[in-house]
Amino acid sequence: MATFHFELVSPEKLIFSGEVTQVDVPGEEGDFGVLAGHAPFVATLRPGVLTVYGEQSPKLIVVRGGFAEVGPNGLTVLAQEVVPVDELQPDVIRQAIQDAEEDLTDAADDRAKDRASERLAQLQTLKDALGH
């Protein structure tokens, strides 16, 4: 199967860089899968699970905030927070949900409120999906 270059970067370091066959990315407006030869594409991320298919068994990584860019050189995911699923502490998500709830109560106008509640829903879905 054709491979392409995939890079996963967090503000603190370059987490993954290598050839992969497929990556499923949780986009703001829905998940999308990237294969070799994907058209140039930029999407923001929602908190969710990113799946990397390479030579080994698929790797599951929780990402939060940031964006994905598919360019001529492959896929680059810039995420604010990156944690492999098996290293994730349940507290982290709980804390994030708590923050989102606070944002929702603090939201000044309707637009901010919409955004905050959307964030909260996304985090809840993530929490359920991981079964914490």
Add this chain to the structure above:
Amino acid sequence: MPSLKDLRNRIASTKATQKITKAMQMVAASKLRRAQAAAEAARPYSERMQRTLGSIAASVQNNPEAPRLLAGTGRDQVHLLVVCTGERGLCGPFNSAIVRLAREHANRLLAEGKQIKILCVGRKGFDQLKRTFEDEIIDVIDLRAVRQIRFDTAQEIGRRITALYDQGAFDVCTLFYSRFRSVIAQIPTAQQLIPAVFEGAPADGPTPVYEYEPDEEQILAELLPLNISVQILKALLENAASFYGAQMTAMDNATRNAGEMIKKQTLKYNRTRQAMITKELIEIISGAEAL
């Protein structure tokens, strides 16, 4: 003329100072390694961020509804200078070099009749700037309690800046920090944060046509504030590495100077000792002759 005991004490105190500077140099060297790794690890993120934002920004360049963080307020009157320095001294010209660059920038703006506001990140910069720009400094962010610079640290500062911008407190924001090139070379740098500038963005070859999801404006609205935090994080990490680099060099020099001083003082001590012995001998001999 100082007595032998005075000279001995002086040598001992110089030796103690040398031990301290030597220890500081070694501590700086070991911290430098970690800070340098952190600064280098953070580079890919900020570079890619700039590149991607640059290509998105180019596509909305002429759109009148482009986000204000990108297009600016349309004015150029009030400037915010964010001056990132270290929290500690004993690091050679590290802090003063950043402050000097910021001060030159501020004076130039003032000469042009612009208004300036200064946000100090790090206590040392504040100490040096408060003499000349006390009224212009709006706040000091103290990072002494922060042991390891993480994204949250930068995000907090970034949020403050964007909040100020949304209130209309300034039109242009410039970030001052020291870029880490090597242990002996740290380059004080000024980087414009708002309105965002993207260097070396799309120029070479045909840029591919990107599809956006959600649309460009929404992506920009989300990413521009994030980019500010990322640039601040980069600045703080580069600063930390530069700081330890500068401190290491400064302490290396101090150790060497102390060594030289000890050599000179020991020479003086030995000469004085010999002179005293000679004097005592003369006294004894002439006393014996007189009998």
